[in-house]
Amino acid sequence: MTYHKELTRIIEEIVAPAASGTDSEGAFPSDAVDALGAAGVLGLTVPAPYGGGGLGPGAATDVVRNLATACSSTAMVVTMHYAATAALTATGREDVLREIGAGRHLTTLAFSESGSRSHFWQPVSTATADGEEVVLDARKSWVTSARHADSYVWSSRPLAADGPMSLWTVPAGKDGLSLPGRFDGLGLRGNESLPVHADGVRVARTDLLGEDGAGLDIALTAVLPWFLLLSASCGVGLAQAVTAATAEHLTGTRLEHLDQSLAQQLPSRAKLARMRIQTDRTGALVADAVAAVDGGRADAQLLVLEAKAAADETAAEVADLAMSACGGAAFRKELPIERRFRDSRAARVMAPTTDALHDFVGRALCGLPLLDAPA
Incomplete structure (x- = not known):
């Protein structure tokens, strides 16, 4: 993918080195956003006639997942930007889309x-x-x-x-x-x-x-699928990063009195295995949901709803397991796990909440409308 080399460079040179400070200082990742705009990443989903990359949810979820392995805050900024861009694209807002395509404009919901x-x-x-x-x-x-x-x-x-x-x-x-x-x-x-x-x-x-009055239709058909897939990709990227950090800690930390690494302890290995299985399982669900959307499959709506609900739960569960597997070290900021643990809590209360998504999935399975008609 043509954007991937630049994305990797930005993550390695800007996003990852700043991630700890972004968290501790509550600082907006301006340098990362500026670099992503200049590299064409913010305009990746803008239609080509407006100067963008003309790419779809597959590329956008790839960007967000990779960003989330380094910094969930930056990934969420881009998630909201892409979701808002989907509304602008669906309604043909050419002037703003051209600015986004040129890398000069950040939008949000x-x-x-x-x-x-x-x-x-x-x-x-x-x-x-x-x-x-x-x-x-x-x-x-x-x-x-x-x-x-x-x-x-x-x-x-x-x-x-x-x-x-x-x-x-x-x-x-x-x-x-x-x-x-x-x-x-x-x-x-x-x-x-x-x-x-x-x-x-x-x-x-x-x-x-x-x-006028058509906003909910636009939100449900154009914005919500993008937001759910992108949010789910944030969760997968976070889980991938936590799993990798846990494996590194277990293999690199020794119990000197036993002359063994933590990786040689069965309980820790078992928790790491559960983390990887959950991460891969959810990653596969998100990838299938993206493929369903791209292919116009009949199960696309259901899978998109499932994807965020599953990723919300996976991110939290994997972070919980990491805190347990790594012990006291994970509670300190010397490991990146503590930051990811806190970040993992947000998705479940971000609308649509996990509880709401479970209701939506149940409604879809029962042939009911996703939303009750307003009174």
Whole structure:
């Protein structure tokens, strides 16, 4: 793949060396994002006519998985960028896509809200027509890359149409936008996921993505599959890194009184084996889900839903096993396992949460709609 050499260089020279500081300082990975933009990685999924790479979910998940082996925060920034780019592509937002394709633009999703929490499909924020402009008011609760993104793919209630949602592209820095507080979370500490408030923010009617009221359809058909696959790939990459770090610790650490390495102890080896099996099993599921999407298979929707749910659980379980297999050393920052353990906790509460995905999978298996009709 033409992007892979540059991606590897950026990970080795920029992302991995900065990962510990990104976590400890809660610092946004600006150098990595700039390098990924300049190398064409941020524009990888933009259609070729707009200057991008024209590649699909397979390439995007490969990028995110590799980034996640070094730094989950950087991987999550790129995940949200690619997911938002999918909305812009589906609605033909040429001006922004050209900027992304040129490596000059970072975008992100602004879906989650204080009023509806993880139920992103039922926004309570409003859009009100005022001549040729639209006034947006909202309390967005978690927006990745909030201070560094150049634009937000923004959800609101429709202007006038039926339906629960409309989508907009909102340039960062608009009058009326504010970003209260700072992100100080347990894990993913460098992804800068902040509240974003809109108080009378004015955008043009042409900033509407798709038709008024059609936002949920766009979110479910264009955005959600990308987000779920990319988020799952973050989990797989994290699990791969934790498994590799555990193997390195077990083989490189000795019990001097027994003249044996930790790898020669059966309980530790068994835990490592479980870690690798879980990681490979989930990686295979994600790869099959990507293939199903690319091939337009009938089981694509089900597999995409399964992929994130499985990866959420695998990342947490593998990190738990690593903490146990490596003992006290894993609880200290001298090993990268402690950081990955904290990062692994985020995915299960990131909408759609693991619980919600289990419900979606069950609904799909029973032939029920994924979402109840709003009251």
